[in-house]
Amino acid sequence: xxxxxxxxxxxxxxxxxxxxGVYLLCLFVLRPxxxxxxxxxxxxxxxxxxxxxxxxxxxNRHIIIPKGLLALEMVDIKASLHDLMNTCLLPFVLFAxxxxxxxxxxxxxxxxxxxxxx
Numbered sequence: 001x002x003x004x005x006x007x008x009x010x011x012x013x014x015x016x017x018x019x020x021g022v023y024l025l026c027l028f029v030l031r032p033x034x035x036x037x038x039x040x041x042x043x044x045x046x047x048x049x050x051x052x053x054x055x056x057x058x059x060n061r062h063i064i065i066p067k068g069l070l071a072l073e074m075v076d077i078k079a080s081l082h083d084l085m086n087t088c089l090l091p092f093v094l095f096a097x098x099x100x101x102x103x104x105x106x107x108x109x110x111x112x113x114x115x116x117x118x
Contacts (some may be wrong), residue, residue: 015086018055022048023091041095045088052087056080 004011026044034040057064060080063071072080098104 011083012086015052015083016090019048019052019087019089019091020094022051023094038099041098045091045095048091049088052084055087056083059083 003014007014009017023044026047027040030040030043034043060072060076063076
């Protein structure tokens with residue numbers, strides 16, 4: 001709640017920013033370690049999902065620790081699913097667009113653009 005008050009952003013917007021930020025940070029950090037972009041992007045998705053699940057655990061730990069996981073009410077579960085969707089949706093869409101479309105690939109060779117015309 002301190003982050004929401006400090007930034008002035010809605011909680012949903014913060015979830016979206018965290019999801020995209022973690023995804024892009026993982027892609028950047030893993031770039032020198034894992035050369036295959038598809039594997040690197042998949043690992044980044046796993047990390048984003050893990051961060052989102054960890055955040056939901058932290059949000060609900062006041063219920064889970066004393067009473068257990070089955071004590072969560074439907075309202076809590078719906079709120080957690082909403083937060084998970086906000087955090088993970090855009091990274092999954094970016095992964096899918098990169099994997100199954102050519103939208104993030106260069107449309108023409110840079111060498112053709114740099115050649116001098118005579």
